[in-house]
Amino acid sequence: MRIRTVALAAAAVPFAVAAAAVVLEAGHWRLYAERHRIELKPQPRRSCPDCRGAGGWWVDGANPEMEACGCWSNRPELRIRLLPVPAWPDEPPF
Numbered sequence: 001m002r003i004r005t006v007a008l009a010a011a012a013v014p015f016a017v018a019a020a021a022v023v024l025e026a027g028h029w030r031l032y033a034e035r036h037r038i039e040l041k042p043q044p045r046r047s048c049p050d051c052r053g054a055g056g057w058w059v060d061g062a063n064p065e066m067e068a069c070g071c072w073s074n075r076p077e078l079r080i081r082l083l084p085v086p087a088w089p090d091e092p093p094f
């Protein structure tokens with residue numbers, strides 16, 4: 001089931017790259033695509049019993065910090081580099 005979702009996201013990449021940057025959310029994955037890179041990041045599961053889709057929780061203490069939930073932080077992140085990032089911006093300012 002998860003593999004099919006990834007394949008679906010990968011199929012959308014050629015269309016995504018045509019735009020400046022595209023973010024797609026498919027199932028438990030988030031696809032970010034632009035000319036320079038494609039990233040496929042795991043997302044928290046809404047059915048997760050620990051975080052209920054929030055992706056983590058705050059840990060109390062002297063320095064409160066966000067604890068990442070294992071439902072997404074334990075899954076691999078896919079990053080593909082496309083064009084090299086130029087030393088200066090080559091896009092006209094908006």
Ligand SMILES: [Zn+2]
Binds near residue numbers: 045053
């Ligand atoms: Zn979770």
